[in-house]
Amino acid sequence: MKVIELHASITQSNDEDAKKLREELTQKNVCLVNLMSSPGSGKTTLLSRIISDLKGKVSIAVLEADIESAVDAERIASLGAISVQVHTDGMCHMDAGMTRTGISAMDLSNVDLVFLENVGNLICPAEYDTGAHKNIMVLSVPEGDDKPLKYPLMFQKSDALVISKADALPYFAFDVEKARERALFLNPDIKVFVVSAKTGEGMEELEAWLCTNLAL
Amino acid sequence: MKVIELHASITQSNDEDAKKLREELTQKNVCLVNLMSSPGSGKTTLLSRIISDLKGKVSIAVLEADIESAVDAERIASLGAISVQVHTDGMCHMDAGMTRTGISAMDLSNVDLVFLENVGNLICPAEYDTGAHKNIMVLSVPEGDDKPLKYPLMFQKSDALVISKADALPYFAFDVEKARERALFLNPDIKVFVVSAKTGEGMEELEAWLCTNLAL
Numbered sequence: 001m002k003v004i005e006l007h008a009s010i011t012q013s014n015d016e017d018a019k020k021l022r023e024e025l026t027q028k029n030v031c032l033v034n035l036m037s038s039p040g041s042g043k044t045t046l047l048s049r050i051i052s053d054l055k056g057k058v059s060i061a062v063l064e065a066d067i068e069s070a071v072d073a074e075r076i077a078s079l080g081a082i083s084v085q086v087h088t089d090g091m092c093h094m095d096a097g098m099t100r101t102g103i104s105a106m107d108l109s110n111v112d113l114v115f116l117e118n119v120g121n122l123i124c125p126a127e128y129d130t131g132a133h134k135n136i137m138v139l140s141v142p143e144g145d146d147k148p149l150k151y152p153l154m155f156q157k158s159d160a161l162v163i164s165k166a167d168a169l170p171y172f173a174f175d176v177e178k179a180r181e182r183a184l185f186l187n188p189d190i191k192v193f194v195v196s197a198k199t200g201e202g203m204e205e206l207e208a209w210l211c212t213n214l215a216l
Numbered sequence: 217m218k219v220i221e222l223h224a225s226i227t228q229s230n231d232e233d234a235k236k237l238r239e240e241l242t243q244k245n246v247c248l249v250n251l252m253s254s255p256g257s258g259k260t261t262l263l264s265r266i267i268s269d270l271k272g273k274v275s276i277a278v279l280e281a282d283i284e285s286a287v288d289a290e291r292i293a294s295l296g297a298i299s300v301q302v303h304t305d306g307m308c309h310m311d312a313g314m315t316r317t318g319i320s321a322m323d324l325s326n327v328d329l330v331f332l333e334n335v336g337n338l339i340c341p342a343e344y345d346t347g348a349h350k351n352i353m354v355l356s357v358p359e360g361d362d363k364p365l366k367y368p369l370m371f372q373k374s375d376a377l378v379i380s381k382a383d384a385l386p387y388f389a390f391d392v393e394k395a396r397e398r399a400l401f402l403n404p405d406i407k408v409f410v411v412s413a414k415t416g417e418g419m420e421e422l423e424a425w426l427c428t429n430l431a432l
Binding site for chain 2: 038039040041066067068069071090092119120121122123124127140142143144146147149150151152153165168171172
């Protein structure tokens with residue numbers, strides 16, 4: 001498990017950088033998935049579950065982005081997956097150059113799927129193309145079903161919405177159908193998954209969708 | 217309930233703006249409290265509870281800051297409190313100039329306490345002095361007790377940490393003492409409150425602390 005201190009990317013055009021990184025990864029048969037959410041929505045727990053469930057079928061590496069600490073990367077490394085932690089120098093998002101720096105520290109020769117666990121933030125990460133093939137946003141049940149109304153860009157930029165911590169539905173006033181409708185209103189193409197990494201509910205559908213995006 | 221579209225503040229020195237705004241409000245005997253947290257931590261529910269509990273004792277106004285929608289301001293207005301919604305033009309934080317614009321739309325003649333409900337974000341809002349007399353950060357139990365490790369600046373800049381949704385403690389692996397220790401390690405002066413706006417647990421202590429900060 002490596003820790004890398006990042007600084008703002010030097011290049012002017014993030015969109016060009018992102019396109020180039022995406023093409024390079026495609027040529028290497030590596031799929032990059034950008035995982036975005038609020039702090040504490042359960043991204044690392046979700047990734048841990050996916051890594052365990054797909055063990056022996058899909059080789060996964062994880063790039064953890066945080067302002068500070070390496071707690072998430074340590075959790076991922078303990079599962080035996082390739083894990084790199086980047087620190088964003090106070091920045092509230094990842095861009096393509098920062099993502100490239102993190103991925104460069106990985107040996108991708110046997111990797112099918114790289115997850116970028118973006119900084120916990122529903123706003124700024126949606127504004128930067130990281131070079132990912134797919135963008136997933138995670139919305140946890142305790143956060144509430146009104147989030148599409150307040151953070152629309154995140155829902156518009158995501159290929160999939162993962163409603164996480166579904167096991168907590170009995171304890172919170174979260175209307176799954178309302179959340180689904182609001183997300184689809186903003187983005188009619190978004191795939192919606194309702195999952196609990198704790199109980200395993202809905203994980204199979206999400207993992208099947210992830211596998212359809214792999215260049216295996 | 218008013219809705220105001222904001223644009224980036226023109227002035228160069230946010231710190232000077234903030235200091236001036238704070239002094240002006242002090243002269244008017246108005247206390248400004250900046251409430252920061254992740255999206256969905258329960259800021260509006262907490263404010264609703266405080267407004268109801270202090271009705272007849274403290275006159276409260278709320279400035280709601282969001283990228284889009286006015287759902288929070290409508291909830292606050294329905295309680296009979298002065299409520300202004302500002303839209304941040306995509307920006308992920310509030311600065312002193314933006315706060316001043318929002319507060320200017322309020323009739324403060326009978327107001328003791330103005331809450332700024334900042335944009336849901338644990339990173340950028342901590343970097344801007346809004347002119348508030350006190351900064352409060354809300355960390356909800358479902359988000360996890362590791363947040364001080366990952367978002368240290370927010371804990372360093374806050375006068376109080378409110379651990380919210382305490383009624384959910386039986387369902388989540390959240391160690392209150394660990395969260396308290398981690399917050400105090402970053403900021404030995406931070407006051408820690410453990411509350412549930414749903415059951416009322418801990419609200420009295422928080423409200424008493426708020427009242428000690430009022431120029432009544």
